[in-house]
Structures are given as C-alpha cells and as structure tokens.
Amino acid sequence: MTTQESTEPYHLVSFKLCPFVQRSVIVLKEKEIPFNITYIDLQNKPDWFLELSPLGKVPILQVGEAVLFESAVIAEYLDEVTAPSLHSSDPLIKARHRAWMEYASTLFMGSYHLLNANDETIFETHRQELKQKLATVEQQLGEGPFFADEQFQLVDAFYAPFFMRLQEMDKWVTLDLMVGLPRVQRWANALLQRSSVRQSVATDFAELYRAKIKQNTASLFTQLKTGSMI
Ligand SMILES: N[C@@H](CCC(=O)N[C@@H](CS)C(=O)NCC(=O)O)C(=O)O
Known part of the structure; x- marks a missing residue:
C-alpha cells in the first residue's frame, strides 16, 4: 500500500526503524486489533503524509476520517477503546x-x-x-x-x-x-x-x-x- 487508503478501521503510518511507531504496533498486537500499516521514507515524505501529519512525524494513526499523532496519545486511545485495559485502574x-x-x-x-x-x-x-x-x-x-x-x-x-x-x-x-x-x-x-x-x-x-x-x-x-x- 502506498497511499493513506486502508481496508481496516485502523491505518498506521510508519518508518521501519522508528521506536515510537513500534510502541503503537506493540499495543495493537497486544490488543489483537486488526490494522493496516504503510511504511514511508522519512527522507522523502509523501505529500499525502505531510497533509495528514501535523508535525511531519510518524506514527500517525488514521481512525476513519480522524488522524491521531504522538505515540503516547495513540497508545492511550487504543487502550481505551479495547478491553482489557493495559493500565491500572488506580x-x-x-x-x-x-x-x-x-x-x-x-x-x-x-x-x-x-x-x-x-x-x-x-x-x-x-x-x-x-x-x-x-x-x-x-x-x-x-x-x-x-x-x-x-x-x-x-x-x-x-x-x-x-x-x-x-x-x-x-x-x-x-x-x-x-x-x-x-x-x-x-x-x-x-x-x-x-x-x-x-x-x-x-x-x-x-x-x-x-x-x-x-x-x-x-x-x-x-x-x-x-x-x-x-
Ligand atoms: N513524540 C513523538 C516522536 C515521533 C518521532 O520523533 N518520530 C520520528 C521518527 S522515529 C519522525 O517521524 N521524524 C521525522 C522528522 O522529524 O522529520 C511520538 O511519540 O510519536
């Protein structure tokens, strides 16, 4: 896949060596949430990515029409929408x-x-x-x-x-x-x-x-x- 189109409700945009994206993937895997992933070259960012990513950074997670950025925000969101939580209730x-x-x-x-x-x-x-x-x-x-x-x-x-x-x-x-x-x-x-x-x-x-x-x-x-x- 080379564009932002996704066949799953969640579409993650990634760079293969990025540790911040890896956090999102670990949470998606832990939660067994189906997702599509697109790898981009950060030295040559596609226009569609620059339009979606306010900071020009990965990860971004597309959730339908919405775009989430910042790995901590993405992780917390994924945790909130799927049980069981990976956070303490305290x-x-x-x-x-x-x-x-x-x-x-x-x-x-x-x-x-x-x-x-x-x-x-x-x-x-x-x-x-x-x-x-x-x-x-x-x-x-x-x-x-x-x-x-x-x-x-x-x-x-x-x-x-x-x-x-x-x-x-x-x-x-x-x-x-x-x-x-x-x-x-x-x-x-x-x-x-x-x-x-x-x-x-x-x-x-x-x-x-x-x-x-x-x-x-x-x-x-x-x-x-x-x-x-x-
Ligand atoms: N605070 C951000 C950091 C993300 C970040 O720094 N991503 C790097 C790749 S590992 C990036 O996209 N850099 C591209 C750039 O700065 O132009 C997060 O937690 O998601």
Missing part, C-alpha cells in the same frame, strides 16, 4: 506509569546518540548517561518480570523498542549497560521474548538497523570492541 499508579512512559523517550534519545557517536569520548559520555538512566529505572522495578510485576502494561510497550535496539547494538559493541542492574536485565529479557514485541518490527528490521550501524558508527564500534559483525 489513578495514582496510572499517573506514575505515564510519567515513566515519558521517561522512556529519553532512553530512545540515548540510543540514538550512541548510534550517532563519532568519537570515543562522545560515545562514552552517552553510554554513561544511559547507564545512569537505567539505574534510575532499576529503582522502580519490583519482582517482575514486567514494570508492574506479572502484568504486561502500556508502560512495558514503551520500553521494549529501546531494549530491542540495545540488543542489536550489543552484537557490535560491548555496552555493559545492564551490569549490576538485575531487575532491568530480567525486564529486558521478558520484553524481548514477548510475542507482541517480537512481531512489532518489519521482518528486515535487524538488517536495516545493522546497515544503520554500519553507516554511522561501525568504524568506532570496531575500535571499541569485541565481535566481528562487519
């Missing part, structure tokens, strides 16, 4: 989860900076910042395996794309971001095994992400590490 717990959902975006930015680091000092600065942020998250986790223990909730969907990118990057460079953080480690493992998470990216995601690493950071990663992915 307003305080829900608000706390929303706050930590917002915090997840700073981890996306951290992984983006790592992927674009062009020297060792910059890389190390961002690595340390990410490690610190994950240590802060560690304090929020309980017995697991998920953020709110046994139940997978919206907040989990918001972190899974970050851990998926770390997993790919880890094949190239020793990041050691979860050393000493057993709860985060257990949480990441549980998320990466979750079927909605595994199915939330296009089949060529790993290949595309790997190409991005090659293009951006591979020479630096080769100096810094270990394996031989190139």
